Amino acid sequence: xxxxxxxxxxxxxxxxxxxxxxxxxxxxxxxxxxxxxxxxxxxxxxxxxxxxxxxxxxxxxxxxxxxxxxxxxxxxxxxxxxxxxxxxxxxxxxxxxxxxxxxxxxxxxxxxxxxxxxxxxxxxxxxxxxxxxxxxxxxxxxxxxxxxxxxxxxxxxxxxxxxxxxxxxxxxxxxxxxxxxxxxxxxxxxxxxxxxxxxxxxxxxxxxxxxxxxxxxxxxxxxxxxxxxxxxxxxxxxxxxxxxxxxxxxxxxxxxxxxxxxxxxxxxxxxxxxxxxxxxxxxxxxxxxxxxxxxxxxxxxxxxxxxxxxxxxxxxxxxxxxxxxxxxxxxxxxxxxxxxxxxxxxxxxxxxxxxxxxxxxxxxxxxxxxxxxxxxxxxxxxxxxxxxxxxxxxxxxxxxxxxxxxxxxxxxxxxxxxxxxxxxxxxxxxxxxxxxxxxxxxxxxxxxxxxxxxxxxxxxxxxxxxxxxxxxxxxxxxxxxxxxxxxxxx
Numbered sequence: 001x002x003x004x005x006x007x008x009x010x011x012x013x014x015x016x017x018x019x020x021x022x023x024x025x026x027x028x029x030x031x032x033x034x035x036x037x038x039x040x041x042x043x044x045x046x047x048x049x050x051x052x053x054x055x056x057x058x059x060x061x062x063x064x065x066x067x068x069x070x071x072x073x074x075x076x077x078x079x080x081x082x083x084x085x086x087x088x089x090x091x092x093x094x095x096x097x098x099x100x101x102x103x104x105x106x107x108x109x110x111x112x113x114x115x116x117x118x119x120x121x122x123x124x125x126x127x128x129x130x131x132x133x134x135x136x137x138x139x140x141x142x143x144x145x146x147x148x149x150x151x152x153x154x155x156x157x158x159x160x161x162x163x164x165x166x167x168x169x170x171x172x173x174x175x176x177x178x179x180x181x182x183x184x185x186x187x188x189x190x191x192x193x194x195x196x197x198x199x200x201x202x203x204x205x206x207x208x209x210x211x212x213x214x215x216x217x218x219x220x221x222x223x224x225x226x227x228x229x230x231x232x233x234x235x236x237x238x239x240x241x242x243x244x245x246x247x248x249x250x251x252x253x254x255x256x257x258x259x260x261x262x263x264x265x266x267x268x269x270x271x272x273x274x275x276x277x278x279x280x281x282x283x284x285x286x287x288x289x290x291x292x293x294x295x296x297x298x299x300x301x302x303x304x305x306x307x308x309x310x311x312x313x314x315x316x317x318x319x320x321x322x323x324x325x326x327x328x329x330x331x332x333x334x335x336x337x338x339x340x341x342x343x344x345x346x347x348x349x350x351x352x353x354x355x356x357x358x359x360x361x362x363x364x365x366x367x368x369x370x371x372x373x374x375x376x377x378x379x380x381x382x383x384x385x386x387x388x389x390x391x392x393x394x395x396x397x398x399x400x401x402x403x404x405x406x407x408x409x410x411x412x413x414x415x416x417x418x419x420x421x422x423x424x425x426x427x428x429x430x431x432x433x434x435x436x437x438x439x440x441x442x443x444x445x446x447x448x449x450x451x452x453x454x455x456x457x458x459x460x461x462x463x464x465x466x467x468x469x470x471x472x473x474x475x476x477x478x479x480x481x482x483x484x485x486x487x488x489x490x
Contacts, residue, residue, distance in 0.1 A: 001477055003030065004131035005039045006116045008109065008140035012078070013052060013085075014044055014098050017304065018249070018386055019137055019167045022216065025252045026473070027081045029466030033474060036129075040116055042092040042108075043074055043085035052076050054085060058126060062088065062118055064111075065184035071115055073122070084123075086115050105140075106179045109202070113143035114183065117151070124156075133477050134162045139173030142206030143185065149209050149489050150186055161480035163473075164210035166203070168383050169224050170231050170308070173202030190489055192239050207236055209489055211480045213244045214473075216384035217405030221246030229381055247473060248408055249384040250466035251393070258394050258460075263366040270460035273395050274453060277370070284371030287364075288355040290328055297445045298328045299438075300372025300396060302365045302387055305335035305343055305358075310378035310401060315342045316431035317378075321438050322350040330372065331356040332364055369394040374441055378426075378434050382406045388423070392459035397452065398423040399441055401434075409464075413444065418451035422459045 009015055011024030027037035047054065054076040062071045072093075074085040087093035091111045099105055116134070124130035136144045145164060151157035177200035188199040190208045198204035207213055215221040221244050223229040225237050237244060254260075258277075259269050266279035278294055285292045299318075303309045318329055329350070331343050340358050347356030357364060369375070375391035377400045384405030388398040392409075400406040402425050413421035424444075426437040444452055 001035050001133070001474075001481065002129060002131045003027075003035055003037045003133045003135055003477060004116075004120060005037065005135045005137070006113075006141040006144055007039065007041050007137045008112075009098060010039055010041055010083070013041065013047055013083070016098050017168070018216070018384060021251070021386055022165070022167065022249055023137060025250065025466055026470065028079045028252075029250070029470040030473065031080060032467070033470055035470075035474060035477070038082045038084065038129075040084040040086065040119060042112055043072075043087040044092065044098060045094040046096050047085070049074070052078065054083075057084070058122065060118070060122055062115060064114075066182060069111075071118065073119055084119060086112065086119060088115065106173060106176045106202075107183070109140045109173065110143060110176065110179050110183045110185065113141060113147060114185075116141070116144055117147055130156075131160060132481055134160065135165065135473075136162060136206060136210070137165050138167050139171060139201075139203035139206070142173060142202040142204075143180075144206070145209035145211070146188060146205050147185075161477070162210045163212045163214060163476060163480070164206040165214045165216065166207075166220075166224065166383070167216055169203070169229070169233060170381075172204065172231065172233070174200065174204075176200050176202050192236055196235055198233070198236060201233075204233055204236055207233065207240060211243070212476050213237075213240055214476070215244070215246045216249045217408045218246030218248065219407045220383045220404040223381070223404060245472070245476060247469050248405060249386065250469050251386055251389050251464045253393075253463075253465045256390050256393050258370060261366060261370070263363050264370040265367075268395070270395075270457045273456060273460065277395055280367065280371040281373070282371075284330065284367045285328070287367065288330060288357075290330075290353065290355060293328075296326060296328050297373045297442055298330065298371065299374045299376055300368040300391075301329070301331040301333070301376045302368050303331075303333040303377070305333045305339035307336070307339070308380055308382075309335075310380050310429075310434075311339045311342065313378045313401075313429065313431050313434050314376060315339075315346055317434040317438060318346060318354075319349075320431075320435050321442075322346075322354055325439075325442060327353065327442065329354040329356075330368055332359070332361060332368060334358050334360060369396055372396045373445060374399055374424075377401075377406060379403060379406060380429060385409070389464045392422065392462060393464065395456045395460050397441070397455055397459065399434075399437060400425055401429070402427045413451070413455065415440075416451070418448075418454040418458075422455050422462070
């Protein structure tokens with residue numbers, strides 16, 4: 001079976017969030033099970049072609065309503081997965097970042113959607129490879145299922161299926177009508193789109209026309225069917241409820257491995273972490289100029305700094321905790337200017353026991369995963385979340401809010417000998433709820449250390465690999481392929 005992933009991001013080439021981690025990992029896992037998975041994405045101007053071995057493959061003219069674009073296709077193989085990169089002036093090829101803002105991104109990604117189908121056709125003609133399934137991701141590729149539907153009068157395209165994965169429903173590519181017309185996209189007349197005034201919303205178009213819809217965790221698949229989490233698309237999701245599946249993201253267990261990670265000070269596993277892991281905590285404290293102490297609980301946070309991630313819960317709760325208790329805190333991330341300042345201020349005001357670094361720093365992130373005792377993730381919503389999985393893999397117990405993938409991966413401590421539980425969970429979206437849970441973790445850390453270490457060992461033995469998720473996706477692909485003859489959706 002041939003599957004072509006279409007995405008705006010993929011690790012290691014371009015990343016702003018979890019979408020890149022998924023597209024950079026899932027195709028590799030699928031190939032282990034015999035799926036010929038490949039990835040297509042834009043060739044951004046900032047990509048280092050020499051570093052990644054990205055080479056020219058072919059080019060072709062692509063006609064649009066307003067003219068003809070010379071589309072150039074490049075290729076590379078990473079982790080055994082073939083990647084295709086497309087560029088075409090003025091849409092892709094010169095940019096210094098993945099996204100350039102609402103006014104530019106709609107036009108760029110509408111073009112990308114059109115070109116994905118054109119490149120697939122060229123691959124069929126030139127390399128004798130053609131997708132059975134297009135696996136599209138978020139609004140940036142939401143037009144592809146519709147364009148496939150428009151091509152069903154061709155028997156070749158009528159055999160092709162599509163899956164749309166929603167990584168974050170809050171970002172939708174809405175109000176795209178003018179750009180859709182300018183690029184020559186036909187009208188979208190699917191009844192649910194028309195009835196709900198969503199014909200110009202790129203994510204909604206993908207949801208309406210894809211054969212199957214997936215989300216990145218089972219809990220999130222339920223949450224987005226309600227107004228509080230559906231961001232205006234809950235009604236449309238409910239109309240497709242029978243085709244919506246929640247499949248939990250995985251992580252690359254080979255990459256995130258405390259036994260082999262070259263970025264950490266001391267290697268360890270679930271059997272020897274009690275004696276070997278402490279060196280990573282000491283190294284993190286020394287690196288950031290904190291007092292090197294084994295007996296103090298060190299709280300870590302690695303996050304994009306914006307409201308979704310619960311920073312307006314975390315900062316007040318941490319302030320109260322740092323004033324009144326003997327703890328240390330290390331925070332890393334960047335994002336919204338307001339939260340950048342609030343996190344920086346937290347580090348300044350409690351400089352003797354707190355450090356905050358407002359930046360992207362992959363090396364420091366690894367040190368925090370491997371050296372912190374507690375990992376903080378108080379998100380308002382979290383479609384899946386990867387940070388909590390990495391933290392658990394490295395023996396840092398997660399403290400999370402009960403939402404999305406956090407609820408699917410973290411079971412609350414039983415407040416006893418840890419016969420059950422692998423972290424700490426709170427629900428209410430109030431700083432007091434987080435503050436009280438932090439006090440609970442502190443009490444457990446100091447007074448119930450055997451329970452704490454039992455949860456650490458349990459977390460480090462959890463299987464967060466992509467294997468189970470890959471099998472679930474394969475079942476969906478096969479289900480679509482069985483129903484290979486389709487009628488055009490109108």
